[in-house]
Amino acid sequence: MKTKCSTLILLLVQLAAAQRNFSVGTAAATPGQKTTGYIEVPAGSDAGMHIPVVVVGGVRPGPTLAIVSGAHGTEYASIIAVEKLIATLDPQQVSGTVILVPLVNQASFEQKVPHLNPIDGKSMNRYYPGNPSGTQTERASLALTREVVEKCDHLIDLHGGDLDENLRPYSYWAPTGKAAQDRTSRDMALAFGLDTIIISRDRPTDINASRYLETTASLRGKASITAEAGRSGRVDTDDLMRLVNGCLGVMRYLKMLPGDAQFVEHPVWIDHVESLTSEQTGIFYPEVDRGVYVEKGAKVGYVTDYTGNTLLEAHAPASGVVLYVCSVPSMTKNATIANIGVIASAPPQ
C-alpha cells in the first residue's frame, strides 16, 4: 500500500512538473532549471541554422520575458550582455520564465559583417514576422516569431552601435495606442534606466508586416522595448553593465526578481530622429562626438575624395542630440553620417 501510495505521489509530482515544463526550440525547463538548446531554422533556398537559446525556469510563477540580442552580430556589447545574464540568472531567484537568445545573426558575428546577414544580404531586424519560403533571414524571423515572441509576455531587443557607429546609449519606446500596454512599455523603458529614450511613433501597424522584432511583440499585445548601448566593435564595461543592469531592472519592475525597480529620473525624451546621409562616396572626417548637442546647420563632419579634395560638408538637419555618428572613414553614397535626436518639448503623457 505504501509503495502504491508513493508511486501515485511521484506520478502526481511528475505530472505537475510536466505541466509547468516550458520549452523554446530544444530547450525545455521545469521550475528551478536553466537549460540550453537551439531554435532550428530549416534549410530552404539557402542554408538552415541553429539559433542558440537558454531558458531559465524560475521557481515561482510569473511572466515570461524574452531577451534577444545579436540580430546585428557585430553589436558586441549587447551580445556579451546576454552572455552575462545567462551566467548570472539564478532560477532560485526568478519568478516566471526568462528566454535568452544571445546571438541571432551568427554569420554576421563569425564573418565580422556589420548590419546584414551575409548569407542573404538582409538585416535580421527588418523581415518580421518572417516567411517560411523566404531566405535565411526571413525563415529565422519566422522561427523567432513562433518560438520566442508567441511564447513570451514581454520582450527586450538589445542592440548597440555597430562596427561603424559611434553611438550614445538609448532606449526606444514605441507606443501602440493601447493605453495600458503603452504605460507598461514606458515603465519598462524607465526601469531599464538609460537616460535617453526615443519615442518611436512610426512603427508598422500591420501584424503581418511588423518588420522589427519588438514591433512583432508589441502588435501581439506584449509590452516590449528596444535598448541600445555599445559602439564601434568595443565592449566597454559601462555599456555592457548598462545593458545587463537594464534587463535586471526590468525584471524587478515585472516582479520577476526581488527588490524594487528604480526608474530613471528626468530622461531626455527624443520626439523623433533625423538622419543625415552622405550624397557622396569617399573619406569621412567627423567633427562631433556622440552625445553632443548640435544646433541646426552645425558642421558635423566632411567627406573628401581619395586624394583629399572636399566633396561635401555635412550639416545637422535639425537641432538635437548626436545619437550616433559614423565612426570610420569609409563612407558610401546614401550611408548614414549621423542620427540627430530632436528633443521632445515635454515628457509623453
Ligand SMILES: [Zn+2]
Ligand atoms: Zn542593431
